[in-house]
Amino acid sequence: MAERKLYLGGRLRRLRRELGMNQSAMAAEIGISPSYLNHLERNQRPVTAQVLLRLADAYDVDLKSFAAEGGEGTGVDQLGEIFADPMFSDLAIPRYELLEVADNAPSVADAVSRLYAALVERRQHPEGGAPDETSLVTPEAWVRDHIQAQRNHFPYLEEAAETLAGALGEPIGLAEALRRRLREAFGIDTRIVPPDLLDAASQHYDYHRKRLMLSSLLRPESRTFALAYQLALFEFRPLLQRMIEAAAPPDTPTRRLLHMSLANHAAGAIMMPYAPFLAAAERHRYDIDRLCGEFGASVEQAAHRLTTLGRPGARGIPFFMLRVDAAGNVSKRFAGESFPFSRFGGTCPRWNLHSAFQTPGRVATQIVETPDGQRFFTVSRTVDRAVRLDPRESSQLAIGIGCDAKYAPKIAYADGLDLSDPYITPIGPACGICPRLRCPQRAAAPAGRTLALNELQKTISPYPFVG
The missing domain is CATH 1.10.260.40 (lambda repressor-like DNA-binding domains)
Structure with a gap:
């Protein structure tokens, strides 16, 4: 330095x-x-x-x-993804210019990212005239960016949840303690009801009768989370309102989604209070199944919680997490620190997150390397949806968590792996912006690159290009 x-x-x-x-x-x-x-x-x-x-x-x-090079927020890779869009193909913007914007004008980089997100949304919904510009940034994108700007850590909410969890008692039996607290503090009765009474909902609060109804299809850990969520809405109402006002969402749908997201964060923190959860995570070397057993949580709940351990002076390993369905659609993206994957596209097919569906319930580990040379240790497995209304439909999703490879020795899943193995799986962002030349799984031609096609030769990659 x-x-x-x-x-x-x-x-x-x-x-x-x-x-x-x-x-x-x-x-x-x-x-x-x-x-x-x-x-x-x-x-x-x-x-x-x-x-x-x-x-x-x-x-x-x-x-x-x-x-380090790159920094936080809208970095050079994300700008590269944006400017790889075909409408910019004639500009041939060099990487050093993108790096200069990302490093020296971060607010401009964030604004460009927000505008491009709005453009992507508009392309997906071209009909409907000219709406207000703010409506082009979806509530999901706005809330995701806000959460990531806080590095998925909300200190005041964590402290409040930790205090409440201490008053409720041990994690085993937490559901009954939550029901009792709802009844005694807020006069709310909780009932388990058949799913047909809730239509497509998994839980519903009846304001008039002061009754919380939970679907009988919910698994025990999901019922506990539902109770914690409802309690957080009432117990932390003033705090949640202050946090929402400070965030200043642009419209009512975004405000409601942020409210729900913060209450979800609080629910996870009530079930898995910060200090006890971090201590257990370090004691069990981040073994998710053991954390689930100790805190009565699901695999997905515990994995998500691992991405939130950013308390100053008491940080856990900075994990990122993704959740995908069998078609590759990403439905969750969270990161405690760096997040090496595409924001606007899917994930790399070479990451074994996608092959987890072939071995349901089994843990798959992998060391991957991004084009900039950064290495990550990842853990992937399938999980079941909280509710499955139709037994003929698959209930499985795949989740993947990962962190900088330097943390791997602290993680139980890395035991027995040769972390010095010279073969590390090379991965990239979305295929349209991935710079790797010889990828046999490339699904799209790289934007802004000249294809090197020769009718007398077929290459391993379906879209060879000039490097």
Whole structure:
């Protein structure tokens, strides 16, 4: 770090924006003048080792990732995905220009990402005239970006849930404690009812009768989560409202989805309170089945919880998580830190997440390498949906969690693996932007690349191109 000057103005601005601070407040907390911080953010001064250490101390910043190429937020890979769109093919924007935007103008990079998300949504729904611009960014995309901007960690909600969980007692028997709390504190009666009474819902709260109805198809861990969700809506109402107001969603549907997402986060934190869950995760070396047994959670619930362990001074391994169906549709994306996959496309077919459907219930491990040389240790397996209304339909989904390969020795699933094995599975983002030349599973021609086709020769990749 001492051998090169670090100009990290964009990352400093992004960090300050995520913390909701002005320059004067941040400068005071790290012991420098506002004018000096202004120079740092404008890349008129390099960030010194002393400033980096103060940032790490004040905000629990990971110095290696903060000072590394790329940084957080809309990075060069995501911009590359956006500008690989055919409508930009004549521009041939070089990677170094994308890197300059990502590093030096992070707000511009985020704005470009938001505009492109709106364009993708508009392409999918071309009919309907000219709606308000804000409606082109879907509630799901807006909430996902907001959660990721917080690194999937909400400290005040975590503290409140941890306090409540302590009052409720041990995880075993939590469902009854939740039912009792709903009844005694809020006068809400809970009933298990046949699914036909709820139509397509798995749970429903009747305001008039003050009755929470849960589908009899819900498994025990899903019933517990449903009870925790309903309790969070009532118990944390003022806190949730403050968090929503601070986030400032653009419209009512987005506001409601954010409310539900935060209540879901709280429900997971009630079932698996932060400090006990982190201690158990480290004790069991992140063995998900053992965590499920200790906290009465499902595999998906425990895996999701592993992505939220970002408390300053008490961090867990920074996992990312994806959930896909058999057709490859991504229905969940969460990340505690870096997230190496495409935002606008699917996932790489070479990641064994997709083959998990061939071995239901079995754990599959893999070490993968992204085009930039970063390696990740991943764990994939199938899970069942919380509710299956039609027994003739498959109830299976696949989830994959992963982290930087440097954490693999701390994880039980890596035992017996040769982490120095020279064969690491090369993966990439969506095929349309993947730079790998000789991929036999490429499903689309790379945007902005010249195809190298020769009628006298057939290649392993169906879309060979000039590197």
